[in-house]
Amino acid sequence: MKATWILPDGQQITAEVPEGQSLMQAAVAHNVPLVLGECGGNLSCATCHVVVPPDWIDRVGPPNDFEEPMLDVTEAERQPASRLSCQIRMTAALDGIVLIVPQP
Ligand code: FES
Numbered sequence: 001m002k003a004t005w006i007l008p009d010g011q012q013i014t015a016e017v018p019e020g021q022s023l024m025q026a027a028v029a030h031n032v033p034l035v036l037g038e039c040g041g042n043l044s045c046a047t048c049h050v051v052v053p054p055d056w057i058d059r060v061g062p063p064n065d066f067e068e069p070m071l072d073v074t075e076a077e078r079q080p081a082s083r084l085s086c087q088i089r090m091t092a093a094l095d096g097i098v099l100i101v102p103q104p
Helices: 023-029 054-060 067-073
Strands: 002-006 012-016 049-051 082-084 097-100
Touching (some): 002 023, 049 097, 054 097, 067 082
Parallel strands (some): 002 097
Antiparallel strands (some): 002 012, 049 082
16 A cells, blocks of 8 residues: 655655554655654654645544644644544555645
8 A cells, every 4th residue: 555745845755555554654664754753653742744635534534532632733833634644544445645744
């Protein structure tokens, strides 16, 4: 399964992501800039912030209750389709997903 990150400068990084891996872990493993995952996925850093494009948001779904307050402390300003990528796990339905990395 694949995921693509679009960086603030327009550069794209596409990587193989195994099923079940979080998209934060995948970004860190592939050195995607600005997706740091400092807390290791424990919902305490918000450095895994991404924005989900409109054509993917239905499949990704809304933030969970624990993620919601952390989205208000992201470095880049929160957008309606902001998510913390440590809370999104790769599934067959998300194969080919595109994530926008916001400018801090
Ligand atoms: Fe820290 Fe997602 S990795 S909140």
